[in-house]
Amino acid sequence: MKKFIVLLLIPLMVGLLAHFTLAANRxxxxxxxxxxxxxxxxxxxxxxSNLRLTxxxxxxxxxxxxxxxxxxxxxxxxxRANLKRxxxxRANLRSAKLGKxxxxxxxxxxxxxxxxxxxxxxxxxxxxxxxxxxxxxxxxxxxxxxxxxxxxxxxxxx
Numbered sequence: 001m002k003k004f005i006v007l008l009l010i011p012l013m014v015g016l017l018a019h020f021t022l023a024a025n026r027x028x029x030x031x032x033x034x035x036x037x038x039x040x041x042x043x044x045x046x047x048x049s050n051l052r053l054t055x056x057x058x059x060x061x062x063x064x065x066x067x068x069x070x071x072x073x074x075x076x077x078x079x080r081a082n083l084k085r086x087x088x089x090r091a092n093l094r095s096a097k098l099g100k101x102x103x104x105x106x107x108x109x110x111x112x113x114x115x116x117x118x119x120x121x122x123x124x125x126x127x128x129x130x131x132x133x134x135x136x137x138x139x140x141x142x143x144x145x146x147x148x149x150x151x152x153x154x155x156x157x158x
Contacts, residue, residue: 024066032056049087104143114151 024046032038032048036056044064048071055075062082069087074094078101085105093108095115103118105125113128115135124143134151146152 032058044082 024044025042028038028041028043029046029048032041032043032053033051036053038061039057040060040062041058042062043058043066044062046063046066049067049069050071051068052072053076054072055077056073057077058081059077060080061078063078063086064082064084066083066086068091069089071088071091073096074092075096076093077097079097079099081098081101083098083101083103083106086103086107088106088108088111090110091108092112093116094112096113096117098116098118098121100120101118102122103126104122106123106127108126108128108131110130111128112132113136114132116133117137118141119137120140121138122143123141126144128144128146129148131149132151133146133149136151
């Protein structure tokens, strides 16, 4: 009977651990809002929509599934950040540094990425419909659905 109870509790414990691991660290969210500096922070799932984060330093930050819809991230340093499945619809990422960032499955519809540096970024499954990519650096970037995006060379449109 004890073994049975233990076997039932293991999946529950694993599930709870996964839930808390994927949640944003509240201290990190407060730090970001106050200082605009949070390199390597855990901001996964954080609600950051419409925040003014111009020139924020988020290098290597975990923004998995973060809600950044309409956020002002102009000139932000997001190099090597985990932005998998993040909601970046209508975000202003003009001149943002996104080199080697993981944007797989991210929603960037209508985002302003003019002059952004996306070199070496992982873009598989990312959606760019209506996004402005004029002058964006995409060398070495892999994947991405650029159908309906503005400002791309013909060879990049799919």
